[in-house]
Amino acid sequence: MEQSYELTVREVVPETAEASSVVLEVPDDLADVFAYRPGQFLTIAVPSERDGVAARCYSLSSSPADGGPLVITIKRTAEGYASNWLLDHLRAGDTLRVLPPGGIFVPRDLDADLLLFAGGSGITPVLSIARTALAQGSGRVVLLYANRDESSVIFADALDELARAHPDRFRVLHWLESLQGVPDAGQLRALAADHASYDAFACGPAPFTKVVMTVLKEAGFPRERRHQEKFVSLGGNPFGDLSPADTGAAAALGQGQGAASA
Numbered sequence: 001m002e003q004s005y006e007l008t009v010r011e012v013v014p015e016t017a018e019a020s021s022v023v024l025e026v027p028d029d030l031a032d033v034f035a036y037r038p039g040q041f042l043t044i045a046v047p048s049e050r051d052g053v054a055a056r057c058y059s060l061s062s063s064p065a066d067g068g069p070l071v072i073t074i075k076r077t078a079e080g081y082a083s084n085w086l087l088d089h090l091r092a093g094d095t096l097r098v099l100p101p102g103g104i105f106v107p108r109d110l111d112a113d114l115l116l117f118a119g120g121s122g123i124t125p126v127l128s129i130a131r132t133a134l135a136q137g138s139g140r141v142v143l144l145y146a147n148r149d150e151s152s153v154i155f156a157d158a159l160d161e162l163a164r165a166h167p168d169r170f171r172v173l174h175w176l177e178s179l180q181g182v183p184d185a186g187q188l189r190a191l192a193a194d195h196a197s198y199d200a201f202a203c204g205p206a207p208f209t210k211v212v213m214t215v216l217k218e219a220g221f222p223r224e225r226r227h228q229e230k231f232v233s234l235g236g237n238p239f240g241d242l243s244p245a246d247t248g249a250a251a252a253l254g255q256g257q258g259a260a261s262a
Contacts, residue, residue, distance in 0.1 A: 036101035063131035110137030119204025
């Protein structure tokens with residue numbers, strides 16, 4: 001079983017009414033352990049009175065190119081126990097029990113041209129990929145980002161800054177369901193056809209990524225240039241027999257803010 005580590009929360013940054021970024025400090029002696037590639041995720045131990053520990057994976061929205069702290073971005077979901085617990089309880093100075101970065105939703109070549117699709121909180125690994133490719137690569141990056149409405153766009157300012165900093169290499173297309181409806185295959189085919197030589201990456205809600213992957217396949221993107229990240233709940237507990245007191249986030253429980261069973 002992989003070893004877990006406690007990391008300190010440096011800051012919790014609101015991004016939208018439903019999402020916040022959690023900035024994590026990595027001690028110098030763990031820098032190699034927590035070195036990561038763009039598109040990877042962290043597995044977090046969330047204390048649970050029902051199950052002891054709920055393990056959840058959250059993508060890194062930070063970029064390894066800038067040498068900054070680790071940042072995961074969490075969006076609250078109505079029935080999501082872990083996202084609600086973390087956003088309700090985490091404060092600067094708390095600690096989290098974390099596994100080292102993992103995942104294969106990673107560009108093989110940062111110099112390649114990239115066609116990125118993100119829906120909602122699926123922007124988290126996609127932003128990491130875009131930031132890193134623009135900082136360390138030489139290719140062009142096109143991003144289609146779908147959201148419910150303008151208020152739900154995570155990282156709107158960061159994306160605008162990237163577009164201004166890389167006007168010849170980065171293009172972002174915002175898709176708002178409130179104005180344009182839900183993206184469908186017919187609406188995405190032209191974008192895929194215009195960028196048929198690019199490496200494609202898609203992350204977001206299952207209906208969104210299903211449509212995107214279907215369009216890419218129909219447009220002739222070979223399997224090695226179609227990449228999809230899926231958000232799934234872990235079937236087991238990779239943290240072994242940790243109790244809430246061992247998760248690093250137990251301070252909130254000790255303050256009478258017990259986690260509700262969900």
